[in-house]
Amino acid sequence: MSVKSGYFKKHLHVDLTKGSAERRDLPDTFIEKYIGGRGFGAKLVWDNLRKHDFNVDPLGPENLMVVAPGPLTGVYLPSSGKNSFVAISPATGLYGDSSIGGSFGVELRQTGVDVLSITGRAPELSIIFIDNNKTTIILMPELKGKSCLEAEGIIKERLGTHAVHIAVIGAAGENMVRFACVNTDWGRNAGRTGIGAIMGSKNLKAIVVRGHKDIPVYDVPGLVAETEKACKYLEEHKYFNMWQREGLMNVIEYANEKGILPAYNFKDSVFARHDQINGAMMLDHYKIGDSACFSCPMCCSNICLVKMGKYSGTVVEGPEYESCAMLGPNLGIDNFAAILSANRLCDEFGMDTISTGNIVGAVIEGYERGILSLSDLDGREITWGDEEAILDLIQRIANRQGIGDVLADGARRIIDKWPEMDKIVLQVKGLEQSAYDSRPSISMGLAYATSDIGAHHTRAWTIAREIEEGQGWSDDEKVNTVIYHQKLRPLFDMLGVCRLPWIELGLSERHYENFYKYVTGKEASLEQLLELSNDVYDLTRLINVRLGVSRKDDSLPYKVWANPPLTGPNAGRVIDKEDFQNLLSLYYQKRGWDEDGIPPAGVEKKFED
């Protein structure tokens, strides 16, 4: 049975060098095999790599950037606002993707396209305006240096409408900071892998979309019935209200209690003043509103305002757990208002809060240990919790001033310049690690090491289960769980929906085979969909292998082997290198890859057409 609905079957390709935009037909085989989102992205990036003989500079005009919602994006079901950005990452030089919620992807679909790809380089700073069937490239050099928020306002004024959705970069993207992000709906960021720098390298300030088309759904009544079941389950869940109130900020307390919260650049995994920066503090003193992604009853995003003190007047959508942990405890900051201010600064510059927090933390520790001298720091001292110096450093990174020029190139360049920093910066494959300490959980270590984009928790997040119930887990179970996550979690990105209803409130993943069926008219079991997702994981591995990745790169930061957390429930724990290597071998074996992590020769054939 084939796909009957759910797609416009159109691929919009924009070449900024030629100034051309072309709508191409998407064949059924492509749609059925790659589903959407990161699936479409991986395949298009793979084809582009082959076209250029695997010689693509991430910041060169030849790098293809893919913007891809999925077939379920914008559909009436719990949280369907997801959209993926895919390209060869300037942070890792390998496959990279990042997804956002909000409504940008929905609006993009409503222009009648399933996937947008962009290549080339505009002669001057430009925007792409996709207005239903019409696509124009507009030169807007006046946007140079404007913050994400300001630029969004200027573009809306220039186009004479507020009813558009905008994906925009700030100064960090323009300056090609290798962890620059893409900002949509004012405060939602496709944060990781430096997609914003790619837009900057293409002289592309923003993508503006306005679409009015019906999103194709095969069986609307069937969909509504399934959605009502799912929503009913969520709304009756005992944590639903707490989730609406605190969102991901409730994880701060949890992470601190379990000893997985990064503090002082992962020197520690608990933070003494956690009560100053947790969800309860936010609720009592800062939160002024909820914010939800498209069609999501959970509204996990918070809007916060600083009402007094020197940061008074700072409004930010957020923070969520990662931003708060990386810009707070990880830098020794216990002032929630300062965290909000740093988060806002990152939003304005369009810079990833995780990488920024990670790198600033490494700089502070590097200086503390004497690896970085005062002159390296341009004569400005920096210590744990020094809010002013930290905010100043964030600014210097975004604008590439002084030491900021090195830091802006990310973990790899920092280690090249100061080899001793290898022991201090936490990164895998060049991507700075996100805010879950893997030392008490070897399966989480495996997840970071084998994630196709680098040290990020999006592909597999096994830490909570291993800590709570998995102490007796066999190696088999650990590897199976990581692989299952690496199939299921990217599947959500391919479908264009959020995975949080499943992760946080336990909404059964079985719903999604029904959602897929009602939207596309094609029957596919969850297992079949997971196999398709697994194929895409093979494909991204293949991309990375062809770009030089092998077993040596599936490793973990030095601290994970050598420096245990100082206090808390996991004090003294590290991951044993040999245990890890054994686990990695088992992982390769279960994936059908060889001892060096290379997929078998035949796999490549699967992705030829």
Added chain:
Amino acid sequence: MSKKLTAIPELCSGCSICELVCAIKHFGVNNPKKSAIRVLITYPHPVMRMPIVCSQCKVAPCVKICPTDALRWNDGVVQLDEEKCTSCYKCVEACPFGAIYAHEDCDLPIKCDMCGGDPECVKKCPKGALRLIPVAALGEFKRLNNILSYTQMKEIEFYEKGEKKIIHYADIGKEEL
């Protein structure tokens, strides 16, 4: 009908579920741009999420301006007579709230009909930001809020049968009013 469809912007999260269910109910399609209710979001000055939907005005500018008499206030709802409507969109422009919508695929303006008294958007709003409120009770929420913000509220924690409770009271004497 003596009830009004009212939006409480402080509670709205901007999820657009109201738009989706409205379009599905009236047009059978998944298209938030074909709904009679839209969430308008402004940020950061001011931070606001505001569902905009017809107020069913008794003295309605849309009714007044309609050249073909296609709009009539009847039992609490401004009803659109599809036979009479010429789709000139004068009503869309005349509505002071912008609460009547137009879509290029649709022949007629898109206007809230209160789903015959049981609005789909009210039932499906996950935040309770949309409510059906009896006309006589309109403004109660605002009145209470106004009092709370006007006085300097203090709170006392106390225990009743072992359960922690909080009582709020206005401590007028000590603060400058």
